[in-house]
Amino acid sequence: MVKYILTGVCLGVGGALLSYFGNPASSGICVSCFMKNAAGALGLHGDIRMQYLRPELIGFVLGAFIAAYINKDLRSVSAGTFLLRFFVGIVLIIGCAVFIGCPIKMIIRMAAGDLTALVGLAGLLAGVFIGLKFIEGGFRVGSPDAVPQAGAYLIPLLMGLLLLFLLIKPSFISFSIKGAGAQHAPICLSLFIGLLIGALAQRTKFCITAGLARLFLWGPRDVPGCPTSAGMLVSIGTFLLSALITLSATGQFSLGLHGQPSSNESYGWAFLAMLAVGFGSMLIRGCPFRQLVMAGSGDNDAGGAVLGMLAGAAIVQNWVLGGSASGTPYNAKIGVLVGLVFLFTIGLLGRERS
Amino acid sequence: MDWLDRTSIIAIACLVTAAFVVTFLHRSDGAPTETPKTASRAPTSNLQLSEIKNQEKKIRNLMESQSLEQAERLAMKMILKYPDNGEPYMLLGDIYLRKQDVMKALNRYRDAVDRNPDYLDKKTPLFQGKKLKSVILEGLSELEKKVNSSDDDELGKDRKLIYYLQRRIAGACG
Numbered sequence: 001m002v003k004y005i006l007t008g009v010c011l012g013v014g015g016a017l018l019s020y021f022g023n024p025a026s027s028g029i030c031v032s033c034f035m036k037n038a039a040g041a042l043g044l045h046g047d048i049r050m051q052y053l054r055p056e057l058i059g060f061v062l063g064a065f066i067a068a069y070i071n072k073d074l075r076s077v078s079a080g081t082f083l084l085r086f087f088v089g090i091v092l093i094i095g096c097a098v099f100i101g102c103p104i105k106m107i108i109r110m111a112a113g114d115l116t117a118l119v120g121l122a123g124l125l126a127g128v129f130i131g132l133k134f135i136e137g138g139f140r141v142g143s144p145d146a147v148p149q150a151g152a153y154l155i156p157l158l159m160g161l162l163l164l165f166l167l168i169k170p171s172f173i174s175f176s177i178k179g180a181g182a183q184h185a186p187i188c189l190s191l192f193i194g195l196l197i198g199a200l201a202q203r204t205k206f207c208i209t210a211g212l213a214r215l216f217l218w219g220p221r222d223v224p225g226c227p228t229s230a231g232m233l234v235s236i237g238t239f240l241l242s243a244l245i246t247l248s249a250t251g252q253f254s255l256g257l258h259g260q261p262s263s264n265e266s267y268g269w270a271f272l273a274m275l276a277v278g279f280g281s282m283l284i285r286g287c288p289f290r291q292l293v294m295a296g297s298g299d300n301d302a303g304g305a306v307l308g309m310l311a312g313a314a315i316v317q318n319w320v321l322g323g324s325a326s327g328t329p330y331n332a333k334i335g336v337l338v339g340l341v342f343l344f345t346i347g348l349l350g351r352e353r354s
Numbered sequence: 355m356d357w358l359d360r361t362s363i364i365a366i367a368c369l370v371t372a373a374f375v376v377t378f379l380h381r382s383d384g385a386p387t388e389t390p391k392t393a394s395r396a397p398t399s400n401l402q403l404s405e406i407k408n409q410e411k412k413i414r415n416l417m418e419s420q421s422l423e424q425a426e427r428l429a430m431k432m433i434l435k436y437p438d439n440g441e442p443y444m445l446l447g448d449i450y451l452r453k454q455d456v457m458k459a460l461n462r463y464r465d466a467v468d469r470n471p472d473y474l475d476k477k478t479p480l481f482q483g484k485k486l487k488s489v490i491l492e493g494l495s496e497l498e499k500k501v502n503s504s505d506d507d508e509l510g511k512d513r514k515l516i517y518y519l520q521r522r523i524a525g526a527c528g
Binding site for chain 2: 024025049133134137177178179180182258259260261262263264265325326330333334337338340341344345347348351
């Protein structure tokens with residue numbers, strides 16, 4: 001149980017400190033925002049305000065890799081669903097972009113007093129519920145089999161390369177001088193927190209959607225009887241609590257519905273967007289953060305999800321599929337609806353029927 | 355075909371219908387089919403920039419000498435000539451503020467910020483975050499006064515404007 005509490009505390013305190021020391025407000029940790037920044041730095045989109053190779057993202061994968069390697073848990077596995085996870089990864093980022101945050105950022109926003117994040121939580125819970133029904137109804141992504149061990153090193157190597165680019169700053173990698181991409185905590189702090197969280201998340205298999213799913217699977221009364229379920233929920237709870245305390249102590253807490261950073265008044269679309277994120281996460285066995293950790297631990301299919309999220313981040317910026325302070329643009333609404341149609345379709349087609 | 359299949363098919367049909375409805379509503383609102391990307395506007399040429407700077411000086415001088423009507427006319431002409439540049443809107447906002455019309459000023463500031471997010475970015479020389487925050491506070495106190503007297507529609511619009519600017523400032527680096 002200690003490791004679960006430690007994971008939650010590191011996430012909460014780390015997320016709050018990162019925004020205190022330079023990351024955008026309420027975005028101390030956000031997989032979707034960081035993916036958009038990374039895509040911009042790599043030249044996959046042209047938004048000059050969103051270009052930075054976030055060390056936190058690199059840290060999550062490398063931290064998980066190091067923890068898996070040390071504990072002899074690094075296994076190259078694949079269930080042959082690389083392409084499926086790639087496309088679901090795109091849908092996850094579209095959903096996160098419309099909500100203006102991934103499930104991790106949703107918790108941080110809630111801890112910062114942003115009441116609009118509760119709409120996202122409701123959507124996420126609904127999506128997790130729907131995904132569970134498909135899994136109970138026979139949806140399978142196949143069981144992971146061992147594949148050549150070289151596959152386990154690909155995503156960690158990619159992240160290592162990005163770390164090198166971040167440090168030496170070659171001319172073909174862009175770095176914003178203004179806007180959200182220019183707001184970042186010191187590299188050492190970001191990398192340290194990323195590595196720590198990645199390692200702990202690898203050991204505890206931390207995942208927000210999996211934790212919430214266990215509430216539906218076990219019910220609130222029986223959850224304490226299952227150590228893993230209880231541990232996951234304790235992680236989420238301590239994450240929220242420690243973020244709340246740290247954000248309050250650093251003057252970043254402001255309770256209210258209006259004037260919150262990374263929010264808008266498109267509550268219906270925020271709900272649907274997080275429903276897509278919850279649903280998609282259940283189908284591919286993990287939220288966006290969990291995909292990074294699994295990819296660092298050797299899961300080749302999760303690597304597909306990570307690359308899909310990167311591609312999705314580029315698509316979101318190029319096609320204006322994300323929400324903003326003014327609301328949800330038309331393209332983003334269609335993106336969410338098409339994403340949901342895609343998820344229901346693959347849910348239907350992926351069911352094993354006797 | 356079990357209940358999950360039936361529910362999924364109904365959900366897909368509803369989602370596709372929703373997409374058509376959203377598209378229909380979007381087109382009937384008269385909105386452009388392409389969503390403008392504010393980050394990739396065509397850059398203003400150096401000649402245009404120097405002309406804008408000269409006009410800005412003239413307008414500021416007129417404001418100092420209390421010739422607000424003339425300043426407003428000049429600012430309006432600038433908007434017609436440079437509709438995508440934020441500076442004319444920022445100037446017009448300052449003029450309305452001098453005229454004590456806070457809500458009109460906030461509307462122009464919104465237009466300026468939408469065209470150039472640098473006004474909310476502390477790392478740029480155009481940063482105006484502190485001024486905008488204080489004008490928003492003035493707008494909020496005006497809203498409170500209006501609660502009993504104004505009609506709901508106007509109040510709703512003013513409130514939305516203030517909340518929007520508050521969100522923009524909260525999410526910016528400033």
